[in-house]
Amino acid sequence: MNDPAARVRIFDTSLRDGEQSPGCSMTAPQKLRFAHALAELGVDVIEAGFPASSEADMDAVRAIAREVRGATVATLARCHVGDIEACARALEGSVHPRIHVFISTSPLHREHKLGLSREQVLERAVMAVELAKRHVDDVEFSAEDALRTEPDFLAQVCIAAVNAGARTLNIPDTVGYTTPSEIRTLFEFLRASVVESGVPGAKDAVFSAHCHNDLGLAVANSLAAIEGGARQVECTINGIGERAGNCALEELVMALRVRGEYYGAHTRIDTRRLVPTSRLLSRITGMAVQRNKAVVGQNAFAHESGIHQHGMLKHRGTYEIMRPEDVGWAQSQMVMGRHSGRAALSDRLQALGFTLPEAQLNAVFAGFKSLAEKKREVFDADLEALVLGADARAARGHRLARFHVSTGVAQDSLPTASVQLVDADGASVSEAAVGDGPVHALFAALARGTGITLEIDSYQVSSVTTGDDAQGQAQVIARVDGREFTGSGTSTDILEASALAWLDIANRLQRTRAQAADTRAAAIA
Numbered sequence: 001m002n003d004p005a006a007r008v009r010i011f012d013t014s015l016r017d018g019e020q021s022p023g024c025s026m027t028a029p030q031k032l033r034f035a036h037a038l039a040e041l042g043v044d045v046i047e048a049g050f051p052a053s054s055e056a057d058m059d060a061v062r063a064i065a066r067e068v069r070g071a072t073v074a075t076l077a078r079c080h081v082g083d084i085e086a087c088a089r090a091l092e093g094s095v096h097p098r099i100h101v102f103i104s105t106s107p108l109h110r111e112h113k114l115g116l117s118r119e120q121v122l123e124r125a126v127m128a129v130e131l132a133k134r135h136v137d138d139v140e141f142s143a144e145d146a147l148r149t150e151p152d153f154l155a156q157v158c159i160a161a162v163n164a165g166a167r168t169l170n171i172p173d174t175v176g177y178t179t180p181s182e183i184r185t186l187f188e189f190l191r192a193s194v195v196e197s198g199v200p201g202a203k204d205a206v207f208s209a210h211c212h213n214d215l216g217l218a219v220a221n222s223l224a225a226i227e228g229g230a231r232q233v234e235c236t237i238n239g240i241g242e243r244a245g246n247c248a249l250e251e252l253v254m255a256l257r258v259r260g261e262y263y264g265a266h267t268r269i270d271t272r273r274l275v276p277t278s279r280l281l282s283r284i285t286g287m288a289v290q291r292n293k294a295v296v297g298q299n300a301f302a303h304e305s306g307i308h309q310h311g312m313l314k315h316r317g318t319y320e321i322m323r324p325e326d327v328g329w330a331q332s333q334m335v336m337g338r339h340s341g342r343a344a345l346s347d348r349l350q351a352l353g354f355t356l357p358e359a360q361l362n363a364v365f366a367g368f369k370s371l372a373e374k375k376r377e378v379f380d381a382d383l384e385a386l387v388l389g390a391d392a393r394a395a396r397g398h399r400l401a402r403f404h405v406s407t408g409v410a411q412d413s414l415p416t417a418s419v420q421l422v423d424a425d426g427a428s429v430s431e432a433a434v435g436d437g438p439v440h441a442l443f444a445a446l447a448r449g450t451g452i453t454l455e456i457d458s459y460q461v462s463s464v465t466t467g468d469d470a471q472g473q474a475q476v477i478a479r480v481d482g483r484e485f486t487g488s489g490t491s492t493d494i495l496e497a498s499a500l501a502w503l504d505i506a507n508r509l510q511r512t513r514a515q516a517a518d519t520r521a522a523a524i525a
C-alpha cells in the first residue's frame, strides 16, 4: 500500500475546468481562498486557471502562484505561443510551477475544430511542449478528446510529447464517452508504447486520467485508468465541471481509501478536510450539493430505516463502510457563542481553512459578535458565511446601505420596497418599487437602483444551520448577456439575504463587463 509507485497524484481542476462551467464562476479573491483550502486538503496539483482567457483569470492565477504553498500550481495553455507565454508570466513567483498544454487529437476535432492534419497536430504539440519547457521544468501535455482518437496516433503523440520534455501525459475523456474496461485497456497500451519507445523520460512519464461525467462514469473510469497504470487523476471538488462535470475528487479519494488494497493505490489527501472543502466550494459558488451525493451529501451518513438503525446500533460496520468523522463530518459540528473570544474564532477559522490577515479577522470578529447577539449558537456554516459575506462586501460594486419592505395580505395592500445603495465610487442612490410580493418589489427596487435587469431563473432560501434562529441563505440564479450567474447572500433576515444575493449577481456582472471592456481595449492597443 505504501509503495511509492502506487501513489496517485491528485490534480484538482475545480478552479479551471470547474470554474468555466455555468453557475460556478468565482472572483479572484474567491479563487485564492479556495486554492488555500485545496492546499490544506493535500492535493498535489492545483490547476489555477487559463491565464490567456481573461485578465481576471491572469490576476487570479498570479495571486495563487505567489501565495499558495504546498502544491504544484498549474496553468492551462492551448498550443499557442501567446497562451504559453501568458502561463509563464502568471506563474512568476510560484515555487512549483507547471505549464499544461493541450491540443485535440481525435479525427472529429482535427477535422471540424482545428482543420489540421495528424502531422500538423503532432508538430504543434511538440512546439508547445518545447516552448513551455523553456519556461518551466514541469510540463504536462493533454491530448484533448483522447478517448475518441485512433490509439496508434495517440501513442505517437504521447511519445513525441515525452521526447519533447513532457513529464505528465494526460489522456482526457473530454466528452465522457468511454467505459471502464475500454479506458483501462487504453492506459495499458499507451504506457507500454511509451516505455517501449525508449525516448528519454519514457520510463518516468506519469500517465494521468481526466474523465468527464456525461454518462455518470467519470469516477468509475478514473479508477479503471488507475488499474491501467494512471498515477495522476484530474478531478474537481463536488464533481463540478463542463456539462455533467468531472470526476468528483471526494468520491475517487474515498474509493481509494476504502478499497485501497483492491486498487493497490493511495493518495496523500487529508480526508477529514473533504466535507469542509466541499462546503466551502458550494458556499463560494452558490451551487448546492445534492443531499444524496456520495461522501459529502447531507444524507451520505443518514440512516433512516428502522432495520438499518437497529443494525448500526449493534455494529456500525453493518451499514457504514467509512466513518463520517474520517471525511470531516464531525469537524463541522463545532459551536461557538457570544462568550467566545477572538483567539478562539481565529483557531476555528483556521481549522475551517481560513487564514485571515489581521484587518479581515477584526472585521469578521465584529460580524461574529453581532451574530452571536442574535443567535445563541454560531456554527461553522455561520462562520463560513460571515467570511464569504465579508469577501463579497469587499469586492467592488454596489453595497446595500439600507432597505425597507412592507407587505401584507389585505385586499388593498401593495408590496413595496425601498433601497439605498452605495456604488463603487461611494455615490449613494435611493429607489423604490412595488411588486407582486415583497421579494419581487425588493428585486425591482434593486434593478432601478443599479440600472441592471436580471432575468431570474431560480430563487431559493434555505437555512444555513438548524434551529429557529438559523441564518437564511438566499440563492439566485439569473441569466444576463446569454450567461448564467449565481449569487448568494446570508443574513438572519431572509429579505436582506435575498437582496445580497441579487446584488452579488449584479456586482459579478458589472465586473465581468468591465473585464471584457479591458480585454477589448488591450486587444485594440
Ligand code: KIV
Pocket (backbone or CB within 6 Å): 017, 102, 142, 143, 144, 145, 170, 172, 173, 174, 175, 210, 212
Ligand atoms: O476535458 C478536456 O479535454 C480538458 C483538457 C483541456 C485537459 O479539460
Ligand code: ZN
Pocket (backbone or CB within 6 Å): 017, 172, 174, 210, 212, 242
Ligand atoms: Zn475537461
